[in-house]
Structures are given as C-alpha cells and as structure tokens.
Amino acid sequence: MIFNSIPFFIFIGIFLPLYFALRGKARLWLCLIASYFFYGWWDYRFLSLIVISTALDYLVGLQLGKTEEATARKRLMLLSMAVNLGFLAFFKYFNFFADSFADVLVSVGFEPSWHTLNIILPVGISFYTFQSMSYTIDVWKKEIPVEKNFLRFATFISFFPQLVAGPIVRASEFLPQFQSDRKFDWNRIISGSGQMLWGFFKKVAVADSLAPFVDQCFAAPDTFSSMHLFIGVLFYSFQIYCDFSGYSDIAIGLARMMGFDFPENFRTPYFSQDFSEFWKRWHITLSSWLGDYLYIPLGGNRNGSFGSIFFIGLFSVFAIGVTGWMWLIPAFLLIYAGGYYYLRQGKKQKAKTFTMMNLMVTMLLGGLWHGSSYVFILWGFLHGAYLIFQRILGPGFGKLLDSLHTPSWLRMGINVAIVFSLTSLAWVFFRSPDFETAMSVLSGIANLETFTFGSVIHKFVVLKGVFVVGILLMVEASDLKFNYQEVSLRKPIFRVVTYTLLLLLIAFMGTFDSDAFIYFQF
C-alpha cells in the first residue's frame, strides 16, 4: 500500500480512530495486524520474511540476555547477522554477485555457464533488516536492554509508517516508546498532520510532476538536446529528494500523530556547504546507521582494519573484471602505493589515510545498500571520492577564498553550488539503468551546441517543474530561519492558512497517477 493512494486513506481513516480508542495490549495488536496488512497489501507471501526475522532476533535477544559468556554471545550475534544478511543477500544481491562473478571469470579466460534466478525483491527489505540488526547488535553490545515482550518487539520491527522506506529507527530510540500508551495530543495532531501535508506536497506535486520528464531523458538520452538533458538531471535531483523525503515526512508525521517520535531523516540537504554536511542532512538515519555500525567498527578516523583493506581490494578486482579496463590496474597500484607511502609518514598521516579508506568503504557499501547494480556502487564511489577530495583540497580552497576576501554570502553560494552540482552528477549514475546510459546523458549534456532553451521539448512541463521546485526551495530556505512547525503550533491562523494553501496547491499541481515511491525498490 502506498501513502498517495485512496486505499491508504481508507485504511488510515479506519485505523486511527481504532488506535486511539484502544489501550495497552489491544492497541499493540492493532498496530501489528495493521502493519502486516499494510505490508501484505503488496505481497502477503513476503510477510513470512518479516516474521522469520522478527522471531529470530527476538529469540537471539532473549538468549543474549541469558548468557554472559563472550563467545556464546558473539555466536548468537553472528547467527542473527548471517540470517538477516542472508535474506538480504539472496533477495537483493544473488543475481548481481552471480553475474559479476561470471564477468570476472570471463575476463580471466573461463567460460562459466549458470543461470540466474528470477527473484522478486521484497519491498523495504533493506530497511527492516537494518532495523532488526541494529537491535541485536545493540543488545550484544549491552547498550540496550533485552525486549522480552514479543508483541512489542514484533510491532517495533513492522511498524507500518516506516516499514518499507524508513526512516530507519533504532531499537534504542523506538522500543522505549512502546513501554506506555501514547496519549492523544492535539499538538501532535497539528504538527504531525502539517508534516504529512508537506510530505504529500513534495511527493505528488514535486516528485511526481518531475518524474515523466526525467523518465523520458533517461529512457532515450540520445534523442534529446543538451539543455533538455541538463534540465532532466536537475529535475531528477529534486525528484529523488522530494520522493524520498516526502515519504519520510509522511511517515514521521503519521507516527507523531500516533504519539511516536521518529528521528529526522532529511534537513534541507541541498543547502549543504560541504559533503560531510550533506551526509548529515541526507538520509540521516542511514548515514548514522552506517557511521555507527560500519565506519566506526572499521576504525573510523583513527585506525584501519583488515575489512577495509579486503573490501577495497575486492572492489578493485571487480571493477577491473567487470569493465575490462586494464588501465585500472596501474591506476589502482599507483593509488595503493601513494596510500602506503603516506601511511608511513607519521601517526597523523596514518590516521588520515585510514579515515579516507574507511570513508570510501562506507560509501561503496552505502551505494551497494541501495541496489544490486554497478551504477549504485559507482554512485557510492563518487561520494566517497568527494569526501576524500574535500579533505585533501578543502582547506586550500578555503584559504583561496579567504585571500580573495570573498564575502560570506558569496562563499556560501559557491560552496552550495559546488556540492549541489557534484551531487547531481552522481545522481546521473544512480538514476541510469546502466553505465552506458549514464555516459550518454553526460556526453549529451556536454554537447553545448544544443544548450539552448529553444531545443527543449515539453516546455510547459519544465515550466510547471520550475514552479513547484521554486516553491520547495522558497519554503526550505525560509525554514532555515523560520520554524514552520513551531509557528503553526502557536498561531492557529497561520496554521489554517498554510494547511489550506498546501491542500489547494496539491489539488492544482499534484500528479495522482504515479505508482510508488522510488525508495520502495531499495
């Protein structure tokens, strides 16, 4: 079931009154049944995966609570990891790794012959798997207590507002909120419904209005002019942002109405002035998950680990094997030699080298988390490279701007423009079905002969796109200084005006025939 559909409004219209009418266990049962119904609406067979993950992590949690023996605890944690990641690996990555391995074998002269399977990707598997795993890891690390109530635990894993596309809510943040009944609170209804409305505006008025233009660009890039493709790429940057953050806003708003607090998932990311800031503002719950459960265990900004070195080596082999570009061999060797040389220059340099290595591994795996395709890994690689180059070149660039006595507003503008441009460049790979399409889009944009507005087809769609993106940017820019939620709580007139305006804008600008949210596929 998707948020922007009539069945969802019927569903929520029945669910919310029942939710507030019930108390205690009955309310938890309602949440669990509603969550399973919500998920089963897509394909009830895959509910079994959620049930297995839930049961396993619940039992592992109970056992972890009973034993203090380190080896046994580690085994239990590894069992949970193996099963959860096993599901993820099978449903999401089996064909990708099978194909990739075959490509590597072919590149070294073997002729493997096997068939990949026709596997359906269960909606939201990456989200609930990470959520479930975070519980086991935190219990293993004794950072949170064991949850003994199965009903509470199952509801935490499958809670429908954020089940299929996040935000990824950690057990430490969410489970304690189930300890007592969440009370009906008008302030929560006000701010929750406001955030939901804003989410709907982002999804149906911005993301879905831009989608057809973007789809056309990436379906046949060779047939469009440079300006057309350029606008298509810019539109995609806003489409994916509004599609995903729109979903998060609806999920967070709905949960808030129900009495739950979810962490923020997006904070005006396109106003970021550097890439570290971008990742603190974009898909915040995934960034912090990867930071806490991957980047820091890899060594963070202090140490290296065998895992990092192994993964970078593996990535290099796959990159060479899959692309067949032999020039990558000396290129990688040069990078490793440079890294090794720098590593030996002292403690500070060693820490810097490890930081860069760990950042790259985290971003590569972050890319792979999104999907089983090289374009996602390449997207992760680009963001890893941005973070590394920012560390290398950033201070020098800052000094250059200082020496030119650049005013702060201009400096901010330059930084925001650089981050947005490079992020949009990376989105080209993320959106393209394959590497060739991405290159066609980029080479099409580079053909500056056709960089004229006259060459753009569907100018009226562009006009509408510019209008809705303009509204979005205006609101987001003003939100940096003006807290809409807070003001709408204090001033009923303001609330009535803004909510009414949003509803009218949705009716006038919305697109109501789209299928799903982009992040459902992840």
Next chain:
Amino acid sequence: MKNSLWIFAVLAITFLGDRAIGYVMQQQAADSQFRYARLYDNRAEADILLVGNSRGLIFYQPYIEEVTQSETFNVSYNGMPIDLANVLVQDYFDLYPAPKKMVVDVTMCDRLNDQLMSDFKMYAPYSEKLSKLLKDKSDTAYNGSQFSHLFRYNSELYQRNLFFQNKTDEDWLLDRVISDGMVEGSADLKDYTIDFQPTQKTKQVKTSFEYVTNQLVDMVTDSPTKGTDVETNPEYVINQLVEMVKYAQAKGTEVELVINPYFPAFANKIVNIQDLKRTVEAKTGLPVNDYSLAVKETAGFGDYQHLNKAGARTFIDKMLADNVLK
C-alpha cells in the same frame, strides 16, 4: 481557536477556496484564444474543420485561410487520440453550422492516450460527450474533477490555455529545421509500424461511490476490480474514425481523408502505411489522399514526422492543387 475547530476551518476554507479559485479559472479559461476555449465558447465557426494529432498542426491555418479565403478551425493537439478527436468533432457539429469540409489526417489512428484525455477534464463541464468519455477512460481524472474544481485546471492544457490567453494559436506549429544529426541518422532508421489497432481498455468504475467501494473490495479480496478490462476491441480506433466521418457526413459536410507527409527516409520505413490506407478506405468508403511522400525537401521538416512552416506551405499547395481544400 478550539482544538478541533481549526480542522473544520481548514476543510471549509479549502472547499470554498477550491470553488472560488476554480470559478475564476473557469472564467479566465473561457476567455482564452486557445482552440478548445473557443470551441466551447461559440467562437469557432469555420468553413474548414481540420483534425489530427501533432501532425495535424501542420495544417497551417494562416496559409490555408490566405489561399482558400475560408475560415478554418483546427481540432488537432499533440498526441490527440482518435476517440477524443471524435468527441471534439461531434461537439463542434452540435454547436456550429456544419462546415463545408472536414480534413482528417488518418495517421492519428495510431494510439490511444488516456493521459491526454484526463487533461481535457477542464472542458468536461461544457460537454456531456466529453464528460462521458472521461468517465469511461480516466476514473481518477473524472472523480477528481468532481471532487475538486481546482483539479480540473491541473494540466498542461490549462497552461497552454493561459499561454494563448490573448494571442491566437492558429499559427501554432513547430517551426524549426530538422537537425543534421537526424538527417544523417535517417540512413539507419529501423522499420516503423503504425499501430492502428491498439486495444481499447474500459474500466468498470462509474461513480465516485463505486470507485471507493471497489477500492474497499480490492483491500479484502484477491480479485482486484481496478483496471479490469470489460471490453477489448482491436477495431475500436478505426470504428471511432468511421463514427466521426459518418457524423460529419450526416450533417452535410464533405470529408477528406489524408495521410500527412513524413520525412522521406522515415516514410519508406513505415511498413504498413498501405495497410492503414486500405483499411480506412474499406471502412469509411472514402478515398485516402496519400501525401506521405509529398514533401521531399529536407528544409521543409522539423523532424521525421513533422513539417515546419515551409514544408507545411508546400503540402498545403499540393492539397489545394488536388482540390482537397476547395
């Protein structure tokens, strides 16, 4: 403000705002110079009625009017499907004295386009036939436009309506010269088929209430009702053309069927153009004037399927010479 009162305030103001803004937009839209605004505002009386999709826009009206000394009205629009054109043409005949001639580019029988149909929701209040077609083809658009009047103006068509508010759309034509890249690429064109028998899909939904009920049924059963085809008719498109032709003939209008020009290299790649011609001739009982290769000059094309102004003049001269426009 009392806790729950603001919700009613939002809903009430939204409803009133929707109706008020919808009314203003309706008034503004009706005053536009855009073709469909004129059609439904009794400002479209003509001697020659021109019908097509984007390829029908090459019936360049200023030149036709200049050489024939006749008033014209062009129903054509980008991606116009024949069933929608049929309704618009019938509405024209219901609202105005029958024109002397109606010229139809039969290559518009190559598609159905429910998306464009939904764009026409802003004109549905003016036409029972259009309203019925919208109801049959796009339940979201139909129910949405009943629910919200502002939603009626949520379309590219409304933007065009605004664009042509104070200026004529009669010279609306893609006026550019085909790019060198396209000309070079024409040597490698693949075979192209005009799909003149796309399958019609009709949804069972009739009212907002039924729609919501069906959604509820979908929620609890394993047999979804949404999008269920109740009729699949491969001859639907041609039948719509025949119906349109008969309607015009019954009103005493002479109908001319034509195949508008294609870029020669592209025309040669269309594998079934003669099939289309034969089928249409057999079903309508009228000859089809084939101009698919009538314009040879590269400079006369905007792309493979559309003439520019220069090409349109050449084409119109040929139709004039063949008495198609007289």
